[in-house]
Amino acid sequence: MNVPPEQASVARAHVMEPGERAIRWILLCGIAVSVALMAAGLVLGIVRGAGLPRGVVPLAELPRALAALRPAAYLSLGLIVLIGTPFVRVAGSLVVFVRQRDRRYVLVTAIVLLVMCLGVLLGKV
Amino acid sequence: MAFVAGVFGSMLGVGGGIIMVPMLSMAFGVPIKVAIATSIVCVIATSSMAQIAFVSRGMTNVRLGMLLEVATTVGAVVGGVTAVLIDGRVLQFCFAAVLVYVAWQMNRHGGDVTPARTGVLEANYYDPATRRDVRYGVRRTRLGFVLSLGAGNVSGLLGVGGGAFKVPIMNLLMGVPLKATIATSNLMIGVTAAASAAIFYGRGYMDPYYAVPAALGILVGARLGPRLAVRLSARALGIIFQVVLLVFAVMMLLRGLGLGL
Numbered sequence: 115m116n117v118p119p120e121q122a123s124v125a126r127a128h129v130m131e132p133g134e135r136a137i138r139w140i141l142l143c144g145i146a147v148s149v150a151l152m153a154a155g156l157v158l159g160i161v162r163g164a165g166l167p168r169g170v171v172p173l174a175e176l177p178r179a180l181a182a183l184r185p186a187a188y189l190s191l192g193l194i195v196l197i198g199t200p201f202v203r204v205a206g207s208l209v210v211f212v213r214q215r216d217r218r219y220v221l222v223t224a225i226v227l228l229v230m231c232l233g234v235l236l237g238k239v
Numbered sequence: 240m241a242f243v244a245g246v247f248g249s250m251l252g253v254g255g256g257i258i259m260v261p262m263l264s265m266a267f268g269v270p271i272k273v274a275i276a277t278s279i280v281c282v283i284a285t286s287s288m289a290q291i292a293f294v295s296r297g298m299t300n301v302r303l304g305m306l307l308e309v310a311t312t313v314g315a316v317v318g319g320v321t322a323v324l325i326d327g328r329v330l331q332f333c334f335a336a337v338l339v340y341v342a343w344q345m346n347r348h349g350g351d352v353t354p355a356r357t358g359v360l361e362a363n364y365y366d367p368a369t370r371r372d373v374r375y376g377v378r379r380t381r382l383g384f385v386l387s388l389g390a391g392n393v394s395g396l397l398g399v400g401g402g403a404f405k406v407p408i409m410n411l412l413m414g415v416p417l418k419a420t421i422a423t424s425n426l427m428i429g430v431t432a433a434a435s436a437a438i439f440y441g442r443g444y445m446d447p448y449y450a451v452p453a454a455l456g457i458l459v460g461a462r463l464g465p466r467l468a469v470r471l472s473a474r475a476l477g478i479i480f481q482v483v484l485l486v487f488a489v490m491m492l493l494r495g496l497g498l499g500l
Contacts (some may be wrong), residue, residue, distance in 0.1 A: 128297035128365060137301065137426075138294050141287045145458065152451050166452075170445045189447035193280060196454060197440060199287050200433035207305060222305050226430065229312040233434040234441075236316060 133210045144199030155188030245460020249289030250468045253402030276439040277449045286429025288461035297364045298422035311391030318395020331495035338488035341407045342481040351473035378414040417473045
């Protein structure tokens with residue numbers, strides 16, 4: 115992070131802060147898991163010769179559909195993981211700010227997370 | 240198409256829902272709600288994938304992003320609630336007008352803002368285009384916060400992500416260099432989009448038939464976008480951004496006139 119300007123051309127690689135490392139790691143995992151699930155869904159779809167399903171599986175039915183190896187279930191879960199990744203990312207930032215005892219940004223991040231969840235709840239009504 | 244959207248979206252820090260939604264619904268005959276849901280998934284994919292590259296280069300100002308996210312998310316939620324109060328058509332014309340104004344302002348400024356040390360939310364990154372380490376601080380944080388509330392509100396009202404506003408606010412007003420602005424905006428749009436996507440999923444508008452191929456295409460495209468954004472000169476990036484803003488403005492006008500969407 116604190117690369118003196120005169121060394122900048124040499125030190126091209128940015129040294130990540132803990133917060134940045136956490137974000138990168140969470141996003142990498144989120145995308146990897148999501149792509150793996152979607153790929154599994156696509157393969158299952160091809161194997162079963164059903165092609166791509168229309169419509170997602172509701173959350174409540176997801177475990178049973180996954181156990182039944184329904185392609186739609188794996189595709190749905192892949193989408194859920196993709197959608198959930200930013201939530202986890204914000205939560206991860208919150209943890210990092212707590213560890214750094216950065217009170218102001220603990221508050222800021224907590225508000226963001228809260229409003230995100232509130233938006234979801236309001237949207238369901 | 241998803242690949243191209245991923246490249247541009249991640250290069251410019253915008254989601255591109257304004258273009259993606261009408262394209263899906265007109266060219267592919269996707270029902271409008273499903274088209275919106277698909278485009279939101281694409282925004283998340285763009286944000287997550289591009290952020291891996293931006294964050295490891297130190298281009299994203301994580302704290303600034305988080306601070307402004309408070310404004311945009313609150314604005315968006317309020318916008319969703321107040322949507323019934325304002326005539327959508329008036330809003331669409333205003334949106335188009337503001338986009339044109341912003342593009343003109345960016346054009347008038349020519350190149351990028353001059354980074355200045357202000358002691359507020361300072362950050363630095365290495366710019367391969369100029370081979371310099373750029374150190375900058377944020378100006379007018381409060382005004383930027385208030386305007387972000389407005390941007391979030393409008394995006395909640397019109398159902399668009401609002402990256403097109405976030406970039407000019409941070410760049411022109413708050414003095415954040417364009418590349419850091421794009422990276423930070425890219426981080427922010429993922430948050431707003433995720434909240435909306437969860438709602439669309441719950442209401443059953445998500446269709447894997449469109450969303451899965453689109454997301455996979457976007458993910459590939461969004462690997463390329465940040466590389467371009469990092470390597471291109473800020474000037475070239477600015478010009479591309481202005482053109483995209485004008486395209487957005489035209490799309491919004493068409494929507495306001497009831498043509499297309």
